[in-house]
Amino acid sequence: MGKQYVKEDPRLKRAFKEFIIMAIVYYIIYSIVYWSYAFTYGGNPHAIVMGLPWWFNLLWISLIFLVIVCIIAWTMKEEPLDPWIKIEEGEKK
């Protein structure tokens, strides 16, 4: 069977980009930052970092990413949710 071409819905194209952004921010960057810190200090129960027990700073890392996640969500395009929408010329490209 040959390749199948359809005119794509720009909302669904953006949905894929958003999935990728979520995966990069949450699954990759957050994981790397969180575990880099945890594996650096997590073997030493006496470690004091920035005047606090090492484990307490996991909260600050998560809160920084919470702000990032909220900003990403805030800037998300508010799409119409009608099943089928008329595509404007500019959006076809």
Add this chain to the structure above:
Amino acid sequence: MTTEIQALATPEERLATAITFIIYLVALAAIGVYARRVLRKTIIDKFIEEFYVAGRGLGAVVIAFLIAAGLCSVGTFVGGPGLSWLLGMPWVSIVGCQIFMNFAILYGIGKKIGIVARRIGAVSLGDVLFERYEQSKLVALLYTIPVLVFLISYCSVQFVGSSRIFEVMTGWPYMIALILSGLVTIFYVTVGGIRGVGLAVVVQGVFMTVTTILLVAGVFNGIFTTYGGLVEANEAFMKIAGEAYLNLFRLPPALVISWWIIFTVGIIALPHGLMASLTYKSARAMKMAIILGSIIVTFWTYGLLWAGFFAKLWFPKLPVPDHAIPALAMKLLPPWFAGIIFAGVVGAAQSTIAAMTILMSSAFLQHIYRQIIKPTATPEELRRIAFWTTLIIGAVAFLLAITQPPALEFIIIFAIGGLISSLLWPLILGLFWKRGNKYGAIAGMIVGFMVFALGKSKLVPQIVTAFGGADPVVAGMISSLIAYLIVTAVTPPPPLRIIQIFWGAEPPEGAEK
């Protein structure tokens, strides 16, 4: 030890705890009555859509709590803090990563599911998979059967867990707790559908949040009063629980990483969390639910995990780790506050039970009744079946909770691991890879679940050892992906109609515009 915890409060204080809880239950029952009135006004042709997805009209607050409270069950409010008390920092570090579940579900796949669901009139995740995989009844069954079998047991464990906490905190018998909270839950789900669940979950979410605020305030007040600061508390931990309690490397790294994968990647394959993607009313509601939900879950997760973790300072020995939160509540807070905490814990259980009951009911109605038993069912018949199915599913979970079978915990592990292993890739690749087809999905679902089950049951221990001791969910997910890709590669691509529905801007021929 139960009596030791009860001794932390006088009989009058325990009565105050019970009264606070009963007021909360009355509020839930009232919500069920209200949701029933809304349902009665719905025209019969739209009843199923209203019952299962609230006419796709739920707002940001309800959606935020529906995901957060649906996924943060007794596990987050009782079992998780109990494991924090038992395992210390390794567990706290791992579960700390679940905080962005609303972001993963709604931002990651919520928009696509929401738009496609409106195109095909889906009322369950199974409908989306059924349509994506060329209306394959086998795909629908591979989704429906595990959902029905495992999630009923999961619901029972929620009933059992919350009733045992009631027993500990009030001294009242287990059966009274089960009857009170169980019957109210079944009532508001059965008569109110997803709208009743959604409204109740907001009340429960508020109780869960207040619970966390009270516990965090009580714990930090206790730490600063008793030890003077966190650094001093850290030293006290090492004296009371030993250095290993704070050492991340006391668990094998492969196990730590695999649990991390379950709590981040795996969570988006859990159908009771994804249900909210079918119900939001607008993109703005979805967006605000991501922000609100992320803040709430971060607060719940850190607040409760750390409360369980710090409980070690006051209770170095507990015969049952699950008693960490009730013991803290009885020790650190006044009785009326302890009643609120109990309502919060039961709310966590009830919200999960309610979400799962609706999910199971929709799976049965759509994929067993409508596709196999009676494809010609009228809207009036479907309305009746939806009611009775929901009632029966709730009743079975309730009856299982009465018997308290010992294998339930094992079934829960199977349920979550099995659903993630079998559903993750057919869901993600189905939504975002045009080439994916029904043969690949069937192979991925079967292979993923079988590898997980063989590894978890230790029938094939090499599945665990080959991955350095990681949880078999990892092997299940990897094998599911490989099976999906290989089988898809050697079988024909899906028809154009599927591509148009899931990616296209224009409806396929014959579809309603």
